[in-house]
Amino acid sequence: MELGLHIGExxxxxxxxxxxxxxxxxxxCGVDRRVVNATVKMVLEHPELRKVFxxxxxxxxxxxxxxxxxxFGIIVITANPKTVGIVAKATALIANARISIRQVLAEDPELxxxxxxxxxxxxxxPGKLIPEFLRIPGVKGVSVY
Numbered sequence: 073m074e075l076g077l078h079i080g081e082x083x084x085x086x087x088x089x090x091x092x093x094x095x096x097x098x099x100x101c102g103v104d105r106r107v108v109n110a111t112v113k114m115v116l117e118h119p120e121l122r123k124v125f126x127x128x129x130x131x132x133x134x135x136x137x138x139x140x141x142x143x144f145g146i147i148v149i150t151a152n153p154k155t156v157g158i159v160a161k162a163t164a165l166i167a168n169a170r171i172s173i174r175q176v177l178a179e180d181p182e183l184x185x186x187x188x189x190x191x192x193x194x195x196x197x198p199g200k201l202i203p204e205f206l207r208i209p210g211v212k213g214v215s216v217y
Contacts, residue, residue: 074183076130079122083112088130135175135192139217144174145196146217147205149189153181155210159189162211165204166193 077085077092085092085108094112098105115121139146147166151158159176166173172194179187197216205214 073128076128078128079112079115079125081126083109083116085112131177134177136177136190139174139192143195145171145193146215147191147193147197148215148217149191149205149211150186150213151189151208152210152212153187158208158210161208162189162191162205165201165208166191166197169197169201171195171197 075087077087077097080086080091085094085097094105094108098108101108115125135142135144136146147162149158149162159178163173163176173191174194175190175192177190177192179189181187199216202214202216205211
Protein backbone atom coordinates (compact mmCIF):
# COMPACT_ATOMS: atom_id res chain seq x y z
CA MET A 73 0.00 0.00 0.00
CA GLU A 74 2.79 2.41 0.95
CA LEU A 75 4.29 2.20 -2.55
CA GLY A 76 0.99 2.15 -4.41
CA LEU A 77 1.68 -1.23 -5.99
CA HIS A 78 -1.35 -2.68 -7.69
CA ILE A 79 -2.27 -6.06 -9.11
CA GLY A 80 -3.36 -6.45 -12.70
CA GLU A 81 -5.98 -8.86 -13.98
CA UNK A 82 -3.01 -10.78 -15.44
CA UNK A 83 -1.82 -11.51 -11.85
CA UNK A 84 1.22 -9.27 -12.33
CA UNK A 85 2.21 -6.55 -9.85
CA UNK A 86 2.64 -3.00 -11.15
CA UNK A 87 3.92 0.37 -10.02
CA UNK A 88 2.00 2.69 -12.32
CA UNK A 89 2.32 1.09 -15.79
CA UNK A 90 5.60 -0.66 -14.96
CA UNK A 91 5.46 -4.37 -14.15
CA UNK A 92 7.53 -5.31 -11.10
CA UNK A 93 9.09 -8.79 -11.38
CA UNK A 94 7.85 -11.20 -8.69
CA UNK A 95 11.46 -12.19 -7.93
CA UNK A 96 12.33 -8.56 -7.10
CA UNK A 97 9.31 -8.22 -4.78
CA UNK A 98 10.18 -11.51 -3.06
CA UNK A 99 13.79 -10.42 -2.55
CA UNK A 100 12.73 -7.02 -1.15
CA CYS A 101 10.34 -8.74 1.29
CA GLY A 102 12.76 -11.52 2.22
CA VAL A 103 10.43 -14.30 1.05
CA ASP A 104 10.30 -16.92 -1.69
CA ARG A 105 8.68 -15.90 -5.00
CA ARG A 106 5.98 -18.53 -4.40
CA VAL A 107 4.82 -16.53 -1.36
CA VAL A 108 4.34 -13.47 -3.57
CA ASN A 109 2.51 -15.49 -6.24
CA ALA A 110 0.23 -17.09 -3.62
CA THR A 111 -0.48 -13.68 -2.08
CA VAL A 112 -1.42 -12.20 -5.46
CA LYS A 113 -3.79 -15.10 -6.16
CA MET A 114 -5.34 -14.81 -2.68
CA VAL A 115 -5.90 -11.07 -3.12
CA LEU A 116 -7.58 -11.57 -6.50
CA GLU A 117 -9.87 -14.26 -5.03
CA HIS A 118 -11.00 -12.04 -2.13
CA PRO A 119 -13.62 -9.51 -3.41
CA GLU A 120 -12.79 -6.71 -0.94
CA LEU A 121 -9.02 -7.01 -1.38
CA ARG A 122 -9.42 -7.32 -5.14
CA LYS A 123 -11.28 -3.98 -5.28
CA VAL A 124 -8.49 -2.26 -3.35
CA PHE A 125 -5.39 -3.81 -4.91
CA UNK A 126 -6.54 -3.69 -8.53
CA UNK A 127 -7.36 0.02 -8.21
CA UNK A 128 -4.75 1.49 -5.87
CA UNK A 129 -2.23 3.85 -7.47
CA UNK A 130 1.00 5.50 -6.41
CA UNK A 131 0.57 8.98 -4.90
CA UNK A 132 3.21 10.29 -7.27
CA UNK A 133 6.58 11.87 -6.69
CA UNK A 134 7.45 13.35 -3.32
CA UNK A 135 9.72 16.37 -2.90
CA UNK A 136 10.37 15.38 0.74
CA UNK A 137 13.92 14.09 0.19
CA UNK A 138 14.98 16.60 -2.47
CA UNK A 139 13.24 19.80 -1.34
CA UNK A 140 16.40 21.41 0.03
CA UNK A 141 18.14 20.81 -3.31
CA UNK A 142 15.49 23.02 -4.96
CA UNK A 143 15.58 25.66 -2.23
CA PHE A 144 12.13 24.64 -0.95
CA GLY A 145 11.16 24.72 2.71
CA ILE A 146 10.14 21.65 4.69
CA ILE A 147 7.85 21.56 7.71
CA VAL A 148 7.30 18.25 9.50
CA ILE A 149 4.48 18.15 12.03
CA THR A 150 3.77 15.33 14.45
CA ALA A 151 0.30 15.44 15.93
CA ASN A 152 -2.60 13.47 17.29
CA PRO A 153 -4.03 11.95 14.08
CA LYS A 154 -7.57 12.10 15.48
CA THR A 155 -7.50 15.89 15.85
CA VAL A 156 -9.53 17.64 13.15
CA GLY A 157 -8.27 20.74 11.33
CA ILE A 158 -4.50 20.45 11.67
CA VAL A 159 -3.85 20.60 7.92
CA ALA A 160 -6.22 23.54 7.51
CA LYS A 161 -4.66 25.53 10.35
CA ALA A 162 -1.07 24.76 9.34
CA THR A 163 -1.64 25.70 5.70
CA ALA A 164 -3.44 28.88 6.78
CA LEU A 165 -0.37 29.92 8.80
CA ILE A 166 1.81 29.38 5.74
CA ALA A 167 -0.58 31.26 3.47
CA ASN A 168 -0.76 34.18 5.92
CA ALA A 169 3.05 34.36 5.72
CA ARG A 170 2.56 34.73 1.94
CA ILE A 171 4.44 31.52 1.19
CA SER A 172 3.24 29.18 -1.55
CA ILE A 173 2.80 25.48 -0.80
CA ARG A 174 4.26 23.00 -3.28
CA GLN A 175 3.13 19.74 -1.67
CA VAL A 176 1.37 18.33 1.40
CA LEU A 177 2.04 14.74 2.46
CA ALA A 178 0.07 13.20 5.31
CA GLU A 179 1.00 9.70 6.46
CA ASP A 180 -1.94 7.45 7.19
CA PRO A 181 -2.20 6.59 10.91
CA GLU A 182 -3.31 3.05 9.99
CA LEU A 183 0.02 2.47 8.21
CA UNK A 184 2.39 4.53 10.36
CA UNK A 185 2.56 4.30 14.17
CA UNK A 186 3.80 7.92 14.43
CA UNK A 187 2.26 9.61 11.37
CA UNK A 188 3.75 12.87 10.16
CA UNK A 189 2.37 15.75 8.15
CA UNK A 190 5.03 17.10 5.80
CA UNK A 191 4.49 20.40 4.02
CA UNK A 192 6.86 21.45 1.23
CA UNK A 193 6.88 25.19 0.61
CA UNK A 194 8.17 27.34 -2.24
CA UNK A 195 10.76 28.84 0.11
CA UNK A 196 11.88 28.12 3.68
CA UNK A 197 9.41 29.09 6.39
CA PRO A 198 10.75 31.57 8.98
CA GLY A 199 11.52 30.03 12.38
CA LYS A 200 9.25 32.56 14.06
CA LEU A 201 6.29 30.50 12.81
CA ILE A 202 7.26 27.44 14.89
CA PRO A 203 5.47 28.69 18.03
CA GLU A 204 2.38 29.34 15.89
CA PHE A 205 2.39 25.75 14.61
CA LEU A 206 2.82 24.48 18.16
CA ARG A 207 -0.32 26.38 19.24
CA ILE A 208 -2.46 24.38 16.81
CA PRO A 209 -4.60 21.98 18.90
CA GLY A 210 -3.31 18.41 18.62
CA VAL A 211 0.19 19.32 17.42
CA LYS A 212 2.92 17.55 19.41
CA GLY A 213 6.04 18.72 17.56
CA VAL A 214 7.28 20.76 14.61
CA SER A 215 10.53 20.68 12.66
CA VAL A 216 11.35 23.32 10.06
CA TYR A 217 14.13 22.78 7.53
